[in-house]
Amino acid sequence: MDHSLLGQAVVYLAAAMIIVPLASRLGLGSVLGYLLGGVVIGPHLLNLVGQADDVMHFAELGVVMMLFLVGLELEPSRLWRLRGPIFGLGGLQLLGTGAVLLPIGLLLGLPWQQALAMGLILAMSSTAIALQTLSEKGLMGSDAGQKSFSVLLFQDVAVIPMLALFPLLATLPGSAGDGHGDSFLDQIGALEHTLLVLAAIAVVISAGRFLVRPMMRAVARTGLRELFTAAALFIVLGVTLLMTAVGLSPALGTFLAGVVLANSEYHHELESDVEPFKGLLLGLFFLAVGASIDFPAVAAQPVLVASLVLGVSLIKALVLLGLGLAFRARRDQAVLFAVALCQVGEFAFVLLSFARGSGVLAPEVATVGVAVTALSMALSPVSFVLVERLVLPRLLGPASAPREADAIDEHNEVIVAGYGRFGQVAARFLSANGHAATLLDVDSDQIDVVARFGGKVFFGDASRLDLLSAAGAGHAKILAVAVDDPVKVKEIVHLARVHFPHLAILARARGRGEAYELVEHEVEGVYRETFDSALRAGVDALRLLGTPAAMAWRAARIFARHDEESIQVLAEHRGDQARLVHGSRERTLMLEAALRADRGIEPGEPEQAWDSEGLRRLARGDGD
Amino acid sequence: MTPPPRRRLHHPPRDARGAVLVLLAHPDLRRSRANRRMAQALADIDGVTVHNLYEAWPDLDIDVPREQALLSNHQALVWRHPLYWYSTPAILKQWQDLVLELGWAYGPGGEALRGKPFLQGITTGGGEAAYQVDGFHQLTIGQLLAPITRMAGLCGMQALEPFVLYGTHRLDEPSLDRAALAWRTRILALRDSLTG
Numbered sequence: 001m002d003h004s005l006l007g008q009a010v011v012y013l014a015a016a017m018i019i020v021p022l023a024s025r026l027g028l029g030s031v032l033g034y035l036l037g038g039v040v041i042g043p044h045l046l047n048l049v050g051q052a053d054d055v056m057h058f059a060e061l062g063v064v065m066m067l068f069l070v071g072l073e074l075e076p077s078r079l080w081r082l083r084g085p086i087f088g089l090g091g092l093q094l095l096g097t098g099a100v101l102l103p104i105g106l107l108l109g110l111p112w113q114q115a116l117a118m119g120l121i122l123a124m125s126s127t128a129i130a131l132q133t134l135s136e137k138g139l140m141g142s143d144a145g146q147k148s149f150s151v152l153l154f155q156d157v158a159v160i161p162m163l164a165l166f167p168l169l170a171t172l173p174g175s176a177g178d179g180h181g182d183s184f185l186d187q188i189g190a191l192e193h194t195l196l197v198l199a200a201i202a203v204v205i206s207a208g209r210f211l212v213r214p215m216m217r218a219v220a221r222t223g224l225r226e227l228f229t230a231a232a233l234f235i236v237l238g239v240t241l242l243m244t245a246v247g248l249s250p251a252l253g254t255f256l257a258g259v260v261l262a263n264s265e266y267h268h269e270l271e272s273d274v275e276p277f278k279g280l281l282l283g284l285f286f287l288a289v290g291a292s293i294d295f296p297a298v299a300a301q302p303v304l305v306a307s308l309v310l311g312v313s314l315i316k317a318l319v320l321l322g323l324g325l326a327f328r329a330r331r332d333q334a335v336l337f338a339v340a341l342c343q344v345g346e347f348a349f350v351l352l353s354f355a356r357g358s359g360v361l362a363p364e365v366a367t368v369g370v371a372v373t374a375l376s377m378a379l380s381p382v383s384f385v386l387v388e389r390l391v392l393p394r395l396l397g398p399a400s401a402p403r404e405a406d407a408i409d410e411h412n413e414v415i416v417a418g419y420g421r422f423g424q425v426a427a428r429f430l431s432a433n434g435h436a437a438t439l440l441d442v443d444s445d446q447i448d449v450v451a452r453f454g455g456k457v458f459f460g461d462a463s464r465l466d467l468l469s470a471a472g473a474g475h476a477k478i479l480a481v482a483v484d485d486p487v488k489v490k491e492i493v494h495l496a497r498v499h500f501p502h503l504a505i506l507a508r509a510r511g512r513g514e515a516y517e518l519v520e521h522e523v524e525g526v527y528r529e530t531f532d533s534a535l536r537a538g539v540d541a542l543r544l545l546g547t548p549a550a551m552a553w554r555a556a557r558i559f560a561r562h563d564e565e566s567i568q569v570l571a572e573h574r575g576d577q578a579r580l581v582h583g584s585r586e587r588t589l590m591l592e593a594a595l596r597a598d599r600g601i602e603p604g605e606p607e608q609a610w611d612s613e614g615l616r617r618l619a620r621g622d623g624d
Numbered sequence: 625m626t627p628p629p630r631r632r633l634h635h636p637p638r639d640a641r642g643a644v645l646v647l648l649a650h651p652d653l654r655r656s657r658a659n660r661r662m663a664q665a666l667a668d669i670d671g672v673t674v675h676n677l678y679e680a681w682p683d684l685d686i687d688v689p690r691e692q693a694l695l696s697n698h699q700a701l702v703w704r705h706p707l708y709w710y711s712t713p714a715i716l717k718q719w720q721d722l723v724l725e726l727g728w729a730y731g732p733g734g735e736a737l738r739g740k741p742f743l744q745g746i747t748t749g750g751g752e753a754a755y756q757v758d759g760f761h762q763l764t765i766g767q768l769l770a771p772i773t774r775m776a777g778l779c780g781m782q783a784l785e786p787f788v789l790y791g792t793h794r795l796d797e798p799s800l801d802r803a804a805l806a807w808r809t810r811i812l813a814l815r816d817s818l819t820g
């Protein structure tokens with residue numbers, strides 16, 4: 001087999017392309033798809049890849065990027081808001097599950113260090129599977145959904161100290177390639193090393209604070225998209241390099257960098273630039289994990305593996321159930337919460353390979369761990385369906401299915417794309433009425449000006465799908481497209497209609513022509529940017545000419561209604577100049593008639609009719 | 625040459641104060657015969673502020689604090705309006721609903737209008753004979769105005785006998801002018817009863 005870089009790349013990509021779609025079609029999810037793909041190309045089936053370890057080393061960058069993104073998502077303010085459930089519920093879940101699993105590990109003959117590490121690793125749940133399942137069932141807003149989210153968030157954060165502390169549990173010689181045992185670091189003392197580590201962390205934090213902004217701004221001014229990607233990768237790889245050099249976990253460093261940048265206006269940009277690389281490299285990571293499963297070792301002890309899978313899932317579920325009830329969930333919600341998180345998650349793969357590499361877990365133990373994790377993930381959708389069909393109906397009675405609810409407020413309900421003259425007014429009005437909006441703009445100078453007044457606008461081009469979804473389009477209710485470039489407006493509207501059909505779209509139109517086009521997209525609202533102020537000037541002109549204000553106002557409303565209607569009606573002729581002209585003449589005549597009627601200029605003035613004699617005659621039925 | 629006075633688009637002066645506040649409610653004064661004269665007859669009286677509600681809030685979006693300040697700055701309240709559908713034009717209803725706040729105009733602490741005289745000046749299309757119990761409309765003006773008399777009562781205002789001009793369409797110009805003069809006299813008497 002061709003073991004060149006190119007050959008390997010083709011094998012891995014092919015495995016991903018063939019097996020992952022199959023797995024998602026079967027409802028197994030992409031993580032399991034990658035794992036299966038790895039198994040297929042691995043040494044025990046097709047044997048198409050050489051040393052999976054080399055690939056693993058490269059693919060670990062995917063994990064590093066994942067933690068960068070986790071850090072980016074962790075706005076300190078949000079963490080603070082959810083601190084109760086995150087640290088209370090999440091902390092108890094992790095420690096509680098670990099505490100129950102530890103003695104089991106000891107019983108199975110593991111030394112305490114390995115039993116502890118294994119217990120904590122297996123306590124991790126799968127964010128990918130749990131969130132996917134919950135949001136597919138519309139349960140994210142439910143109590144179970146909220147609790148699951150908090151626990152997963154805690155686990156995300158807990159990975160960091162675990163990565164930092166695992167080396168302390170090491171009892172075995174680690175495998176090569178983790179930056180440990182570096183000759184330079186061996187030469188310096190413990191104190192110097194600590195200082196060096198602290199200095200590196202300080203560098204990451206202050207660079208995130210003071211260097212990244214000017215750098216991104218300079219990049220933004222060039223207007224070159226690919227430079228953004230380069231800058232994002234530069235940040236991640238730079239931090240990785242620095243951390244490796246001082247013997248710290250790169251994942252820890254990038255996580256930190258992510259947190260520092262979470263509040264920056266380039267948050268969404270960075271997120272959408274790193275996301276695809278993370279996806280791909282993480283996929284590669286799972287492939288490599290799959291390929292490195294030691295099947296003979298697993299096959300040699302089928303009873304052990306099977307009972308571990310069932311036992312671990314059951315123990316996790318029971319701990320979760322107890323915690324759910326203790327945190328005052330209804331019984332059905334506690335059951336959902338338990339089954340949603342009872343599988344072992346993808347973080348376990350990361351931690352297992354790290355623990356193995358740093359000499360905490362013996363390779364044969366880690367292999368069993370990988371097998372248990374993979375199998376429990378595979379079982380997860382099945383157990384969810386079983387619980388949903390068999391257990392919940394008993395708890396709820398036949399009729400009441402789990403209630404649809406609002407999504408979690410991790411993003412705002414309104415996204416305003418374009419924070420210029422138009423978007424500002426709309427967003428300020430909303431915020432004055434208690435609805436914060438997620439604001440996006442592509443003008444970094446403008447963003448700086450707003451920031452000086454204490455506002456926060458994210459830098460980003462809303463005509464990019466990844467950016468829209470990073471801004472929360474999947475959960476938001478309304479997208480206000482307030483960009484001034486009509487071409488961009490159309491692009492964004494089109495994109496949102498196709499990919500987020502649930503969004504109500506309010507679109508800015510430069511003039512009539514643009515309005516016609518937007519009407520065809522069936523957006524909820526089209527607003528010609530100057531129409532309302534022009535009409536108000538018209539009203540004041542009428543008043544200065546002597547028309548009573550109330551009459552001028554009504555005339556303006558009639559005019560506006562009529563004009564908006566005519567845009568709806570004429571939109572279909574928009575290509576056909578002749579019909580357009582004819583149609584709008586017709587509409588003008590109708591408008592004039594409508595205005596005349598409202599002013600009471602038509603025959604039969606209403607006031608006169610109130611003359612008692614007139615009414616009496618009408619009542620008698622003899623008219624005039 | 626002095627420049628012509630600037631026309632104002634926005635009413636009324638925020639700090640207007642005086643003895644009598646006249647709220648004028650007519651949506652289209654261009655076409656008015658009776659109420660326009662009635663309002664003009666008060667134009668030059670010291671201590672009387674005529675406040676054209678439809679001109680100030682043409683979309684019925686009334687600025688409540690501003691209206692309340694005007695009321696506090698005057699000692700008596702007058703409504704001047706045509707009878708529309710046996711009641712007031714819509715803006716006066718909106719004015720009641722928004723401006724007469726609980727704890728301000730009525731209810732606990734609602735003392736702002738207490739003791740102020742209240743006078744209603746009305747014009748009707750129907751003749752006086754029609755507004756009798758045995759007449760065409762079957763109710764007297766006094767009966768029709770019961771909700772407004774109650775409004776005045778609840779706010780502790782002292783409701784005066786309304787000034788009604790019946791059958792406006794049958795009145796010729798001189799009769800309308802005479803009615804406007806009578807209205808002016810009535811308002812002058814009200815003003816003088818306050819400052820005296």
Ligand SMILES: Cc1cc2nc3c(=O)[nH]c(=O)nc-3n(C[C@H](O)[C@H](O)[C@H](O)COP(=O)(O)O)c2cc1C
Pocket residue numbers: 606607608610611650655656657658659660705706707708709710711747748749750751792
């Ligand atoms: C919408 C509307 C409703 C009216 N309702 C009545 C009514 O209920 N009773 C009545 O006598 N006249 C009614 N009229 C006639 C007006 O009261 C009459 O035209 C007005 O008092 C004349 O005053 P002006 O010249 O200042 O407009 C109504 C007129 C309009 C336009």
